[in-house]
Amino acid sequence: MTSLNNGHEHEFEAEIGLPEPLPKAERMIWQSSPNVRETAIHMFHMRKLVLYFIALGGVRVAYLSASGVAWDAVLISMLLPVGLALIALAATFTLAWLTATTTVYTLTDQRIVMRIGIVLTLTYNFPLRLIESAGLKAGAAGFGDIPIVLKGDTRIAWVHLWPHARAWRLAKPEPMMRCIPDVQHKAQQLAQAWSQATGVAAAPSADKKTNVRPVRWNPSLT
Secondary structure (H helix, E strand, O other), X not given: OEOOOOOOOOOOOOEOOEOOOOOOOOOEEEEEOOOHHHHXXXXXXXXXXXXXXXXXXXHHHHHHHHOOOOHXXXXXXXXXXXXXXXXXXXXXXXXXXXXXXXXXXXXXXXEEEEEEOOOXXXXXXXXXXXXXXXXXXXXXXHOEEEEEEEOOOOOXXXXXXXXXXXXXXOOOOOEXXXXXXXXXXXXXXXXXXXXXXXXXXXXXXXXXXXXXXXXXXXXXXX
């Protein structure tokens, strides 16, 4: 079992990441939180923002230079745009840090618990028997995402889940555990727990376009 030991910031919680203590018959398998750096890059697209601001600055410099403006005047004119860009990037990174440090994902032998939210904290419980499938998107250095598909008509508003939701799944939003470390191993443990809870073996999928699933296992996510 792996659990978090990052302080008890939410005093109303009976246990870190959980609204109440686990029943004696329930066993925690792991707890995890998003990595701050990965959250900034993949959830809030910091790299793309940096490139965007660089491109804007380059266009402005090129335009002013082509207009015959002296280089010292060009540099002075860039002070305000650069300052605003740095403020925007700092605000985005702060949002990423807050998102990562206030999020806790928990897997037990009976359910997945997602505690999310910065100002308004929400806790979602997903019993393993109500999960149709789960995916895997593995990235560099062992970090990655695990999206969850719920059975039947079970739906949660996408805006309530964001940014812990799979992109472009608006009609039936898919909760997603984002930017977690050692994601391959955690996904395998989820598959094993799902199989034990449902009595259905996790088998490889023949559909190469689908996700990694506890029911149909395939290491790719588009």
